[in-house]
Amino acid sequence: MRSVPPTTWLNRHGAAIYIAASVAFAVGLAFLCHARYGWPSDWRALGVLAFVGALTWWLPSTSSDGRIHFTADNVVVLAAIPIVGPLGAGVVGLVMAALTRRRIPLVRRLFNTAMASSSAMVGGLAYEIVGGSFDVSGLFGALPLLWQVGLPIVVADAVNLVANALLVAGVIRLTAGVPLQLQLVDMLTSSGPTQFAYGIIAFLVVIMWQPGGLDAVAILVALVPLAGARWALLQYGDERAARERALEALVSAIETRAPELEGHSARVSSLAALMAQDFGLGPKEVADVRTAGLLHDLGRVVVAPGTAGEDQVASAGLRGASMLQDLPFLRGASSLMEEVARVEIEPTTPSLAAELVRVADEYDLLRHGAPPVGQEDVILRLRAGRGDPQSQRVYQALSRALSDQEHPRAQSRTAS
Template identity: 35%
Template structure:
């Protein structure tokens, strides 16, 4: 049986990627020190302290997207204008010196230090290149502030956002095998809107510090919107975690009636998420697929237990039809749960055929929701592999490919190809598989 460690074995290129990022980070620090302005010590230490504080006050990782929120980007953005490239690089590196999470290994912390230094320096260099004012004491008037501070900070904000997405996506692609574009879009979808607010608060910070001439006192004023934004992120994260608790409750209820269904649900969710990523679906669609796969058997709660315990070959046609109605029953059970509205269609239509001969509605091809097409294949693979898949990955892939291709017209060919690809890449998902957190 394929072990979880084998399923998620990182690429052999990952250590080289980390080394390259660290070397680039060090090179940027040296370059910005030798060829840039040297920041004043007091603002440097203050902003570095704020960077450390903002990182350690970050909102815990959001369960579904595995992306946590912090306000370090605001500090880095403001530092680009106040301190210049070297000072911003230093703030980024220093922010990672204190790591409270014991699960973060030393090489991850080193990577994070280099990554945040690169993000900070990139934004600061872009700020300078697009004409951002470096002598902020000389900036006066609304027009000059907007032209020489506001607009350059907007460009720097975009660059920081993109740099963050690219560096993280590169690491996760090599660590988990998630397609680069899929994870980059996931990061941008999760944090892109937040970066707009980061830019506004960063601009406010710079304006209060210099044109308004409040100096370091502006840090206290900026903490008010920072804490308000943190509160909003905490509420958002709690909402997502409540979604996960709802899913867990439903799966637990199913497990009280059919204990083996819990492991099947987890394996189906792991495989379906991999397939959705391989297909290049967007973050929202991937979440919908994962929810639908996790709950694809929830309708069994409405099926007599004696039928579920009976061997398939011992069922009469009427009894088989009763069991097959679980997809419609499951969709009905989830009515009124707003965050599962899209997943309901994936559950309802999982028994449709790509050629139009399925049920309950006889949908054809692309008219079948993508979540239903992925769930159909994940459920079929479960029948082939189950809790005791072949010992060798290639044997598993061969068995799955034969089973899926034996019923032409039943499955979406693109989903079948993606499924074979992810099984070759990851192996069979464990029932305890979880997605890695990204901070």
């Protein structure tokens, strides 16, 4: 019988070994925290925090942009560190992950439980290392509270995030092959600002709980506004989804009218947005570039009579822009579409955002035309057509964007 090479065996069982190691790490941390801090002294507070934390995991998570998830469980875990200690925070994290309503395989649930618990305990250890107090009720005055609770909670928040990201990135590396560094950068940059806000809210919960004398009511006082914000994000998400469906319908109409353009709008949209990000444009500008790239051929659905050739293309571009100008959420994209169309009519210098859409459109028409042209040849043709400094910078961004499409960055993921 032929034996399985060690590397193959490791590839097959690496994830299982990693999950087992994560569980062992969480158990080891629990023993360490018990030896250092003992059992939580306030079992009632531990029960309340675990119960409220479990409720937060039973609520659907929301996202403002499809990447940054907005949940309240981080607030509960961070608040638990000064109130019931690192071991208690680990128990809260364990209960939250173990009782999640999401239907996931047992192995993944086990990993999520170990990850949530160990991240909470690591954050608790960091809290003490930087001088955090576990006797908040004995602190008086703004400065001691900020120095011995506020700052340590922010540090614990950051350490919790990094520990969570490392554990998740490791399992994704083994299961999906995503490079560890790319996954870490993506998770930390997308979750960092939101995570910092969780630390501030947790600090307020601790202050209201102990020095403020609100006890368990403090967690409810803090979470009610978060529930309102969650509801607002859900409404915003529904609105975004409705807009996306409307845009998809418009693209479908374009491709029905001009079947040879099937897939063209999506490719132009993606490429133009990548170039906009490469130039460091703001989120609103990137969104406008993405939408303008998606809808730049909308005027082809209804073209003014008596036009042909380049005049027809320009007329279609202007008509498409005018069709969208009365829609507030598409006004920016409409302006870019009009700029791109006017470049076809008269020699003007478009804005950078409009130039990105124009170049992405020209590139894709040549690259996927009949006959198709090779990628390098397309870029050479484009460079020969316009030699002004802005266009040359755009062509450089185009080359980088094409490279990014071939080797895309990892997207934020969770193990659940």
